[in-house]
Structures are given as structure tokens and as C-alpha cells.
Amino acid sequence: MSPTGAPIDGFYSVIPAGGIGSRLWPLSRADAPKFLHDLTGSGQTLLKDTWDRLAPLSGPSRIMVVTGRAHRAAVEDQLPDLSDPNVVLESEPRDSSAAIGLAAAILVRREPDVIVGSFAADHVIRDARGFRRAVQEGVAAARAGFIATIGITPTEPAIGFGYIHCAGPIAIDGAPNAVAANSFVEKPDLATAERYLADGDYLWNGGMFIARADVLLRQIGESDPDLLAGIERLADAWDTPARGAVVDKEWPRLRKIAIDYTVAEPAAAAGRLVVIPGDFEWDDVGDFASIAKLHAGGRKSDLAILGENARVLADRSTGIVISQSDRMISLVGVTDIVVVDTPDALLVTTTSNAQRVKSVVDALKLSGRDDVL
């Protein structure tokens, strides 16, 4: 371990930059997904924030990004230090097992003992030291042969996150805080979330996985041999002239399935998954309520305003305004409001309805109004 901040030995970061973030429509779109937005007011995109967080841990030359072909230019524009061999382009979205599995399979061929850590491109983490400490423990657990995940200590009974039910401590050299995982549980209702919080054995599932690449692939193969076989054929061809033809043939056939189901849950069931508790501020910025909370610093009386050229005039109003225009936006007497103003679409909802924004996107899809999606 390197307390000084030098890169962690043998460690490679993987950033799957995929999901659109439907609950953040009309801000997030097919051509402007969540990771390409500055949702924290940091002055840069979530993707760049993620890169900046990982670069000290793996070194900037050891970060692989898996993203859609359509986003290549935007991603490379955001990440000037991203090297060409570390760009993995998807011809179409095939979910996280395919994306992370392929990255692991490519990397293991270049470096057999590599330890990969997968971190979403669009999450917010505010404590770099706490994050580093957790990743270091995760890498130590990975060296010991485990699949490690970072579980976030809950600060409230959140209903928008999945949880990990933890068991007792596991003795792993270099991972003093590691505990065994009992199981993964889906987003709970409020009463259940309150019980989880009181119980203390439940951590938020931050979707961060750290493992030896070969261990990760073996787990995918145990869950779905066909999926692994496809990934292996892609990886075999990746650093050869055959890449294009093999991608065209194999990639669209890969099973679309989240890594939670091919890796996290079966590894937990098999006793191979350990959890490193992460005691830092984390958010998956899953909806506008979450953005409002990030900006209000927890104060309900605030109105958060995002947007470089935002012109907002508010009278007795709280919530969040996200402006992508220079239009004058006036709010009068609206509380916990969410207003998202983009050139071709406007959303008005409340923070308590934020999770339901996805229903709008579904309705727009059904009615064929793809022009605003």
C-alpha cells in the first residue's frame, strides 16, 4: 500500500461509461448522457471527476474507459490523457457484465496478474482520502483472491440505492476493515430502509468492484459460460487486426446482464465476495432529488441553481433549477420544485417525484417522440 499517493501496484481502473440516466431527462439524453454533465458544480463533467479520482490510484496510463461509439469524441475530449489502447468502444449497449468483462479480458492478456477496479463514470465521491483507503483495502482483498466491493456506510434510509447485507469480519492482510458479504438486496421501501439503517449491517451498494481480472472472468464464466466465451473471443481479437470483424460478429450477441447478477450475487453466495466499508460521501446522482441534495448541502430551504448562463428569479421557492439556456426562469411560491430547462424540452416536477421521471422517458419512447430523448 502507498499512503503517500503513488499509484497502487498492479492496479488498473476501468470506467464503464454507459448508461444514459433516464431519471435525469431532459438533461441526460442519448447524445448527452449523465457522465458528460457537470452535476456537482465542480466545473467539470462527472466523467472527468471520476478520472481525476482514479488517476492517482492507478496512474493515468492505467485507466480503461468502456463507452459507446457515439460518445468517443466527447470522452476523448474530456480525458486528454486517455491513451488509445485504453479506449474500448461498444457498437451498442450490452450492459455491465459485457463491458467490464471485456475490459478485464483485454487487460489480463496484456498483464496476467492485473487487478482491475470498476468504477461508474457518473457517481459522486467527495472524500478522496477515504476513497483511496477503501480502494487500497479492496486491492489487498483482490490479491488474496477475493472479489471486493466497496459498500457505503448509509447516512439516511435511502430508497434509491441497493444494499449489501454484511456478515462478520474476514481476516485479510492489508484489508483490516473487510467483512464478508451475506447478500445483495434491491432498493427497499422506506420502512425497510429505516430498518437497514438501524440494523447497521447494511451498506449501500456503490457498484464498485475490485478483483484480479482472471478471478472476475472466472466468476462470469461460472454464471454464464456463453457470455464468457463471447468475451474471450472478443479479447483474443482485440489487440489484432481482426478486432473490427470479431466485434461486429460477437458484441451484438453478448447477453445483456448487469454485473450484479453475473458476479456480485453469485460471488457473495459462494463466499468469495468481501465488502470494504467506505465511510465517505457518495452518491450515484440517480435523480434530480439527489442533485438538489448535493447542492443544498442538506438544507431543505435552499434553491439550487445549475447552469453556466442560468438566469433565475425566485420568490419563496425551494428545490432545484437546471438551466441550459439563457432564458429568464421565474419561480413564485413553489417548494421542492425541480425545473429542468433545455432548448427542446422542459421538465417540471418535485423532488419527491424525481424517481418517476423515468416514466416520462418511457412514455416518450412509446409515443415515438424520440427527437427529445
Added chain:
Amino acid sequence: MSPTGAPIDGFYSVIPAGGIGSRLWPLSRADAPKFLHDLTGSGQTLLKDTWDRLAPLSGPSRIMVVTGRAHRAAVEDQLPDLSDPNVVLESEPRDSSAAIGLAAAILVRREPDVIVGSFAADHVIRDARGFRRAVQEGVAAARAGFIATIGITPTEPAIGFGYIHCAGPIAIDGAPNAVAANSFVEKPDLATAERYLADGDYLWNGGMFIARADVLLRQIGESDPDLLAGIERLADAWDTPARGAVVDKEWPRLRKIAIDYTVAEPAAAAGRLVVIPGDFEWDDVGDFASIAKLHAGGRKSDLAILGENARVLADRSTGIVISQSDRMISLVGVTDIVVVDTPDALLVTTTSNAQRVKSVVDALKLSGRDDVL
């Protein structure tokens, strides 16, 4: 009186088309005032609705419109039958005493016994027969030397309207329903409005005045001799080549004062004002709550949508959306909401805050953001 629908003898309609309608910002603007909008879904502007209501009563050649120079083209576009001698242009707004007084003074010179009726350009009246009946009684009262106003029978304890406190019946030939006016009272609070409604002696002040032109002018002169003198100088010059020079000199000096204070209140105090109860649907469309109510037909569960090219997708939402764009507007779980979407300004409020929209306009003025006013 003419029950058949022929024009009323000697009657002339005056439409002061002035006020911007600040409570309807950002729909109503300096360059697009309330009377130039279709707020009822009738398919035409409030001004044209007003014209269509008055044309059968006075004949289309006997309607005078007083409006700002800036709105001349729009007004003439809306009212193709408006004859040139019936267009009175204000170089700047001087309130209703000046506007209606000048119209009366011009008309009395052309036709000494003329009876004028003044009707706002931007009110909604839905019962043409009931309206005609009330105007006919008002004209009869005017012939008898009174100043008549039409008072609307309240249907709810409205706090957005002024009221007329009525006394007992007055015997006037041709005006069987006429009652004497005790006094005019300003917009009440809810408790007072409820008392008015229960009492039965209070009618809404619809701002409609009918009188012989000479009687109306005499009343203005009693209240403010200087104002009348200015109006007379303007009227003397009006149908002569001197009009331009005299307008430039006199108009800006006229006292800005509402006709309520120069005519209605002093006439009521002097026993010269009679009220014709109008038992028809009337609204001054003063704010967005009023528009929402007009469109919802009284149902609270509705979402009213105005705008030719409105694209609205609403999920469990009520209130009103007014769209001046073809942007996709999505509402999720917002109740009694008001969303007004214009090319350069957006308003989000609720129906219960509709009266406070004026505060936004005031704030925009104070901060010098006249570009959106």
C-alpha cells in the same frame, strides 16, 4: 330597446385597449399585452372577442378603440372593420380617465347626444344575451341622465375583484333591474368576500360604464377640472390638422388616474350612479389561476393546456400549461401548477400564487432586466 339584435339607438362602444396585464407575465408583455392573446381557447384574441360582443350592440362602425401607438398595427390586424376615425392612439399610457374621457369628448363633438359604453378589451363574457340585456338597461339609464355600470352577480367569494355595494331599486324607464350604488369597495380579503357573497348586496365591479358622453365628461370635470380641460383641448383639435401638435403637447400632461376615482366613486357618492346587475359569466382574466379556472370548467382535477403548438406530457399533474413554443413540456406529479413557457422567459408557479406574479415583474424592472418585460 331592440330585442331582435339590431344596434341600440345612439349607442357607441369604446374599447380602451391599454393595460399590459403584469400578473400574466411572461405571456403578457409590453409588446404583447393581454388583449392580444387568446386566453379562452376561442381561437381569437380577447380584443376580437370583445369586438364581436359589441358589434351587434352598437354596430361595427360605432366602436372606438383607444390604444397605444405601439399596438396600432396589431389592433388593426385584429379588427379589420375598425374604421380609421375610430382609432385613438395614445403616445404613452395615461390611465383610463384620459383614455375614456378623450373618446367621449371626441364622440360628443361628432354626435352631441351620443351614449358611450366603455368595455375593457381583455375581459371574458360568455352569455351574449345576458350581456346585451344589461347593456340595453344601462343605455336606458344613461338616457335618463345616470351613469350606469354593470355589476356582476358573484358566484364565489372572489378576492381578485373590486365590489359595488348596492342600495335599493331605482325606477328608470327601460331599466327594470337598476339599483342605486352605495359605494365601490376595493379587493377584499377572503372573510370579507364571503360576507359580501352571503349578504347579496354586493356585485363585482366589471369596470363597464355607460353614460351620455356629456354626462361622463361633466363628472370628470367635477372631479378634476384640469384633466377635463386637457381632454377638451385634445378633442377640439382631434378632427383637425392640429391633432398631432396638440397631442404632443397635451397628452403627456394629463393626470394618470383610473376612471373609478374620477367617475365611478364620485358619481356613486352623488347619487348619479346606477348599477345594472349582470347575471352572466364574466371574468377579468386577471391572473393565471383565472385562466386555469376558465379552461377547467371549474374542475380542480384538470390540466388546462393553451398554445397552438403545445406539446405536453403530464403525469398526475393539474393546473395550467401555456406554451408559446414547440418544446416538449413534461410535468410529473405537480398539482395546481402554472407553467408559462415563452421563447425568452419561463414562469413556474401555482394557482394559489398567481396574484403574486406581479412581484416578479416588479423585481425584473428593479433589476433592469427590461428585455423580458
